[in-house]
Amino acid sequence: MILYKGRIYETSKNASLLQTLKADADETLLNKSIDREKLISAADLIAGKIKSGEYNYLLEQTDIDGIEEYVDRAAEMLKRENLLLNLKASLPALVELPEIDAYIAPVGVLFHIAAGNVDVLPAYSVLCGLLCGNVNILKLPSQDNGITIKILSELIKIMPELSDFIYVFDTPSSDVGSMLKMAEAADKVVVWGGDEAVSAVRKMLPANIGIVEWGHRISFAYIGADYEKYPDKLQGLAEHIIKTSQLFCSSCQRIYINSDKEEDAEKFCRYFLPYLQAARNKRPLKDIGAAAEQTLIKYAEDIERSINNEYKNEKKYSGEGCALTVKADKELQISGFFGVCDVSALPLDQLFGVLRRKKGYLQTACIIADEQTAEAAEDIMVRAGVNRITSPAKMSDTFIGEAHDGAPELYNYVRIINKEV
Numbered sequence: 001m002i003l004y005k006g007r008i009y010e011t012s013k014n015a016s017l018l019q020t021l022k023a024d025a026d027e028t029l030l031n032k033s034i035d036r037e038k039l040i041s042a043a044d045l046i047a048g049k050i051k052s053g054e055y056n057y058l059l060e061q062t063d064i065d066g067i068e069e070y071v072d073r074a075a076e077m078l079k080r081e082n083l084l085l086n087l088k089a090s091l092p093a094l095v096e097l098p099e100i101d102a103y104i105a106p107v108g109v110l111f112h113i114a115a116g117n118v119d120v121l122p123a124y125s126v127l128c129g130l131l132c133g134n135v136n137i138l139k140l141p142s143q144d145n146g147i148t149i150k151i152l153s154e155l156i157k158i159m160p161e162l163s164d165f166i167y168v169f170d171t172p173s174s175d176v177g178s179m180l181k182m183a184e185a186a187d188k189v190v191v192w193g194g195d196e197a198v199s200a201v202r203k204m205l206p207a208n209i210g211i212v213e214w215g216h217r218i219s220f221a222y223i224g225a226d227y228e229k230y231p232d233k234l235q236g237l238a239e240h241i242i243k244t245s246q247l248f249c250s251s252c253q254r255i256y257i258n259s260d261k262e263e264d265a266e267k268f269c270r271y272f273l274p275y276l277q278a279a280r281n282k283r284p285l286k287d288i289g290a291a292a293e294q295t296l297i298k299y300a301e302d303i304e305r306s307i308n309n310e311y312k313n314e315k316k317y318s319g320e321g322c323a324l325t326v327k328a329d330k331e332l333q334i335s336g337f338f339g340v341c342d343v344s345a346l347p348l349d350q351l352f353g354v355l356r357r358k359k360g361y362l363q364t365a366c367i368i369a370d371e372q373t374a375e376a377a378e379d380i381m382v383r384a385g386v387n388r389i390t391s392p393a394k395m396s397d398t399f400i401g402e403a404h405d406g407a408p409e410l411y412n413y414v415r416i417i418n419k420e421v
Contacts, residue, residue, distance in 0.1 A: 006163025022185035028164040042159040047078035090410035106133035111186035123151040132413040138168045212412040217249035217363035224369025233368045236393025238275035250364040250396040256346040265345040269317040269324040277319040355384035364388040
């Protein structure tokens with residue numbers, strides 16, 4: 001389906017609608033503006049409807065584990081006071097100096113290329129563009145189940161004038177010609193995805209079109225030798241791993257133990273696996289198809305690695321629907337999904353070097369350790385390039401006004417206009 005100027009069209013209309021996209025977007029950009037206060041009121045109204053259960057029929061179509069908690073946080077972020085706080089945090093008022101006259105303006109037209117690991121992410125990306133006054137073109141991810149168009153249609157129903165600021169296409173990424181037409185209508189392209197997606201967009205874009213990269217990131221946990229003192233934090237980490245299915249950039253992919261002995265990593269796995277199993281028992285796996293696909297991929301990799309004798313430095317601790325693997329290789333990388341996590345011994349004095357090899361990819365870390373170790377680890381993480389440090393249970397939670405991958409979330413969606421006094 002396609003959402004274009006408030007109307008729903010079949011995918012077969014893709015080519016004809018793309019012919020008029022640039023002209024329609026430019027006309028809106030020249031002649032219309034978004035009433036931000038009215039938009040915030042509309043979003044606040046949707047937040048209330050979410051809280052009251054009015055959109056439960058939409059949520060039932062998703063496969064996100066723990067969707068209720070996720071939606072509760074989304075509703076909180078849509079509330080008036082929280083949207084205003086996010087705007088203030090991202091776009092603080094310019095310092096008024098007598099020799100400078102400046103104001104904030106929209107970038108113009110944003111082309112969002114959304115990732116499919118969170119069902120409501122595409123709609124949220126468009127909302128961020130709207131808050132800054134931009135016209136928004138959205139290419140849906142292939143996994144989208146129709147919820148994005150339904151959410152944005154609800155927003156347009158409350159505030160009909162937004163129909164001129166929202167254009168949604170379900171064009172596949174392989175249709176380069178259509179993608180280029182969307183990009184050519186934009187001032188900036190907002191890319192959500194991994195390195196391949198970002199590289200493909202860079203190659204496609206003309207030189208005069210900017211790019212905002214919300215690319216692949218990786219997250220981890222650092223555990224002190226006294227971890228047995230922190231059962232609540234270990235439980236929180238286990239529930240985080242299971243709840244997120246490790247599908248987000250903020251999901252824990254590697255657990256490091258502050259030790260130079262591999263047997264300490266093995267000991268941790270034996271201690272931690274019951275926590276992981278308990279979390280899995282509370283949250284049976286919902287997305288069986290995706291899990292089966294990952295199992296087949298992992299099985300093929302296992303066969304290849306066994307042939308190459310690559311498992312001699314690994315030891316696996318398996319539960320029902322979850323697993324931990326001790327690895328001598330300390331490199332921070334994707335460990336698996338759906339409750340499968342790698343564990344390595346990594347003394348504090350080696351942490352910086354390991355993290356620096358992943359500079360530009362580091363996102364969220366949690367620390368479970370005594371105060372002295374935690375302070376030292378945090379200092380190393382910040383110097384190495386980590387952007388978020390949270391409690392174990394909240395690695396994938398967001399809070400109002402936080403930065404996105406180390407930068408103000410909305411700052412890339414505006415321009416600062418200077419005028420000579």
